[in-house]
Amino acid sequence: xxxxxxxxxxxxxxxxxxxxxxxxxxxxxxxxxxxxxxxxxxxxxxxxxxxxxxxxxxxxxxxxxxxxxxxxxxxxxxxxxxxxxxxxxxxxxxxxxxxxxxxxxxxxxxxxxxxxxxxxxxxxxxxxxxxxxxxxxxxxxxxxxxxxxxxxxxxxxxxxxxxxxxxxxxxxxxxxxxxxxxxxxxxxxxxxxxxxxxxxxxxxxxxxxxxxxxxxxxxxxxxxxxxxxxxxxxxxxxxxxxxxxxxxxxxxxxxx
Ligand SMILES: [Fe+2]
Numbered sequence: 001x002x003x004x005x006x007x008x009x010x011x012x013x014x015x016x017x018x019x020x021x022x023x024x025x026x027x028x029x030x031x032x033x034x035x036x037x038x039x040x041x042x043x044x045x046x047x048x049x050x051x052x053x054x055x056x057x058x059x060x061x062x063x064x065x066x067x068x069x070x071x072x073x074x075x076x077x078x079x080x081x082x083x084x085x086x087x088x089x090x091x092x093x094x095x096x097x098x099x100x101x102x103x104x105x106x107x108x109x110x111x112x113x114x115x116x117x118x119x120x121x122x123x124x125x126x127x128x129x130x131x132x133x134x135x136x137x138x139x140x141x142x143x144x145x146x147x148x149x150x151x152x153x154x155x156x157x158x159x160x161x162x163x164x165x166x167x168x169x170x171x172x173x174x175x176x177x178x179x180x181x182x183x184x185x186x187x188x189x190x191x192x193x194x195x196x197x198x199x200x201x202x203x204x205x206x207x208x209x210x211x212x213x214x215x216x217x218x219x220x221x222x223x224x225x226x227x228x229x230x231x232x233x234x235x236x237x238x239x240x241x242x243x244x245x246x247x248x249x250x251x252x253x254x255x256x
Pocket of ligand 1: 129190
C-alpha cells in the first residue's frame with residue numbers, strides 16, 4: 001500500500017495532503033441552483049445515451065436530490081456498496097497522488113462548482129464533473145474494481161517513470177471511453193457523461209475517429225486535456241472494457 005508520493009523536487013507528499021473538508025455549508029444558494037441546472041439539462045441530454053449502470057448509479061446515489069451532494073451522504077451509500085469513498089480536494093490532484101487514491105478506492109471531488117456564466121467550462125474539473133460524471137459508475141461492482149486496478153497500475157507505472165502509459169489507459173476508459181450496449185453506441189467515460197457539448201459529438205459527430213478499444217491501443221493513443229477529443233476508443237461492451245483492463249498487468253503495461 002503506497003502512502004507517499006514523490007514530487008519532482010523529491011519531497012514526499014502523501015495523497016492525504018491534498019484532502020480538504022468539503023465545507024458543504026459554504027455552498028451558496030446560487031451554487032446549489034447551478035448544480036440543479038447542470039443536472040437537469042445533462043440528464044435530459046444523455047437520455048439513454050450512456051451505459052445503463054451509469055443511470056442505475058444516479059438513482060442509487062440519489063444524485064437527483066436537489067443541490068450539490070454532500071460527500072458524507074454519498075459515502076453513506078457508496079462505501080457499504082463497493083468500498084469506494086469520496087473525499088474533497090481544492091483542485092486537480094497530481095497524477096501520483098491521484099493514482100495512489102484510486103488504488104485505495106478513494107475518489108477526489110472538487111470542493112467547488114462552476115458559475116452560471118461558465119456552465120460549459122471545461123478546464124478545471126469541478127464537483128459536477130467529479131460527482132455526476134464519476135461517482136455513479138463507482139457504484140458498479142466490477143467497474144469499481146477496475147478503477148482500483150487502474151490506480152495500482154498508475155502507481156506502478158509512475159514508479160517506473162512511465163506514468164503516461166497508465167494515464168492513457170485511464171483516459172480512454174474511465175474518462176472518455178465509449179462502449180456498445182447491444183447494437184447501440186453509448187457513453188462510458190465521465191468526461192463525456194458530464195459534458196454538455198461533447199456527449200453528443202462523441203457519439204454522433206462525423207469528424208471524429210472512433211477506433212476499437214484495446215489496452216494496447218489505449219496505451220499508444222494520445223489525448224487532449226483541454227479540448228474535445230479528436231478520437232475515441234470504442235469497446236465491444238462495458239464488460240469487455242473491464243475484462244481487458246483487469247487483465248492488464250504492470251509488466252504488460254510497461255512492455256506495450
Ligand atoms: Fe474526471
